[in-house]
Amino acid sequence: MTSSLNMKNKILVTGGAGFLGSHLCGVLIKEGHDVLCVDNFFTGNKDNVNHLLLNPKFELMRHDVTFPLYVEVDQIYNLACPASPIHYQHDPVQTTKTSVHGAINMLGLAKRLNARILQASTSEVYGDPEVHPQTEDYWGRVNPIGIRSCYDEGKRCAETLFFDYWRQHQLEIKVMRIFNTYGPRMHPNDGRVVSNFIVQALKNESITIYGDGSQTRSFCYVDDLIGGMKKLMESDKAITGPINIGNPNEFTMLELAELVLKLTSSHSKLTFKSLPEDDPKQRQPDISLAKAKLDWEPKIKLEDGLKETIAYFRKLLQT
Ligand SMILES: NC(=O)c1ccc[n+]([C@@H]2O[C@H](COP(=O)([O-])OP(=O)(O)OC[C@H]3O[C@@H](n4cnc5c(N)ncnc54)[C@H](O)[C@@H]3O)[C@@H](O)[C@H]2O)c1
Secondary structure, three states: OOOOOOOOOEEEEEOOOOHHHHHHHHHHHHOOOEEEEEEOOOOOOHHHHHHHOOOOOEEEEEOOOOOOOOOOOOEEEEOOOOOOHHHHOOOHHHHHHHHHHHHHHHHHHHHHHOOEEEEEEEHHHHEOOOOOOEOOOOOOEOOOOOOOHHHHHHHHHHHHHHHHHHHHHOOOEEEEEEOOEEOOOOOOOOOOHHHHHHHHHHOOOOEEEEOOOOOEEEOEEHHHHHHHHHHHHOOOOOOOOOEEEOOOOEEEHHHHHHHHHHHHOOOOOEEEEOOOOOOOOOOOEOOHHHHHHHOOOOOOOHHHHHHHHHHHHHHHHHO
């Protein structure tokens, strides 16, 4: 079986019932592909793909990627992995297993099928970086024994496996380093800053800022991110990545909090708590490679993306 990219394909999306996966499944279905969504519902849920369940081109399968999977597909997007510290630290051994055994199982499947495979890697592979903004050739500064290591090192090992399958078995791989992404269907209590601020603001509860709020993050809206993911999957075989996909516009946590307060017309006050262990001070993608190789850059402004996200959470909190 080959990954003929101009035809309608049967596409496997692991972690497809999660935040990013559910948006990806929706886009692929719209394009006429058959989508097999595989998820163990650890952080994802059926509500995220409810709108797709009656579509005959969509199939949902409960499965844990740490176990082998025998299906027939043309392409694989490997997104299965809890993405927020609260969730990935809940069962750190399982987190490493999901990244590493999950990658081994999906790469084994891709090899058997000669299918193209994309890995949802992360900016966390850069750790607490000394280089700013981060380019793909920076090797990172990761603590191998800290509380975030199950995620960071798991994802780093998954990248290693992808490149070894490419070198050893000539598999068509695509490694995407995703930076902070936000949008509708984020988990409401996963402790990620955008969802945290929005939920606190909508409930008029105080907004928690870690540290003094001067640490910066860049936020990419989910539609931009999925556009970049698809462009990478459909790119020339020679483009393996790793390639950064994210929005380089930086905001301090204080700026983000103020924008959320304005857009929600909230009366919430700000409260300050100490920074969590290993929390990076700055994180910003250098996306020159994505621009040059994929002709991709994010288009959606933070304010516009936040409005969509706030509308989603407003509805969620009412139900
Ligand atoms: N959202 C971001 O800002 C971001 C940033 C960097 C990287 N990523 C990566 O993108 C991917 C998707 O992230 P997300 O934000 O949608 O997170 P998410 O938690 O919403 O989605 C992950 C999905 O994987 C599923 N899953 C977890 N372990 C599994 C297992 N063992 N077997 C099968 N399914 C499993 C979960 O149930 C969930 O549906 C992850 O691999 C994450 O590391 C996301």
